[in-house]
Amino acid sequence: MSYGRSDPEFQTVEMQKEQEDTSKGNASTGNAAETQPDAAASSASRGFRYPGPHRDQYEARKYFVTRAGAFDQAVEDLKAHVIENMGETAHGFWLLTEIDHWNNEKERIVVITDSSLLICKYDFIMLKCLQLQRIPLGDINRICMGSFTFPERSLDRREGEGLRIYWTKQQEPDFLSRWNPFSTEVPYATFMEHPVKNSSQRLIDICQMSPFVAQLVQAVQNVQRQDPASTRTDGLGVVYEPILIETYTGLMSFIGNRNKLGYSLARGSVGF
DSSP states (O other), X not given: OOOSSOOTTOOEEEOOOOOOOOOOSOOOOTTOEEEOHHHHHHHTTSOOOOSSOOOOHHXXXXXXXXXXXXXXXXXXHHHHHIIIIIOOOEEEEEEEEEEOTTOOEEEEEEEEESSEEEEEEEETTTTEEEEEEEEEGGGOOEXXXXXXXXXXXXXXXOOSEEEXXXXXXXXXXXXXXXXXXXXXXXXXXXXXXXXXXXXXXHHHHHHOHHHHHHHHHHHHHXXXXXXXXXXXXXXXXXXXXXXXXXXXSOHHHHHHHHTTTTSOBOOOOOOO
């Protein structure tokens, strides 16, 4: 579902809103150590571990986002779209890697606006936004940070830490969404730091997870304070606990992630 005036260059996915839940109270977080929302921004400054970021300049240049002006062009495109179609202002642009519910890595630009969190699939080769997912900030009710974990018998695992953002009281996808690798009905988004984050100072600034979390927490709190009636949650909870990725065989993600199919990447020349 698109919002605002239709734009042929953007395919927007509007998250389905859940039916009103009359039950009160936050979901149980087990033994996780939960922080108060007001302290979350400062708590989010703790570092995230990412396995093997690219420090080799030649290796990093394979990613088209490292080319001069590529990210700046994406920012200008998204600023124009946000103003023209949403009537809002974008306050932060971040380059992150999204991990879907099938453990596939996907290069994403994440934007924080006045009232929304936007997750953009951007083609850094053609310099064009291909898809835009919008989550109202007032719907975000939980942010989880921690190490990735997998089922005991999972064959495809990853190391490091990440972030998961929930925006409905339903914490897990339903049966059909869980087994559909292309589903957009999953009630959360999972991120980790982009593999080129250490290749330049500019990329360090836009790829770090901790400043992104701090800005997101502040933006959600502002929306909830300014218009409590419009929010669909009982407040924002920030927790530190393991992030479960429920994959077992993982053949598709094994092939895709090792070949970086989710990134705009130079893959060599063909010819003589």
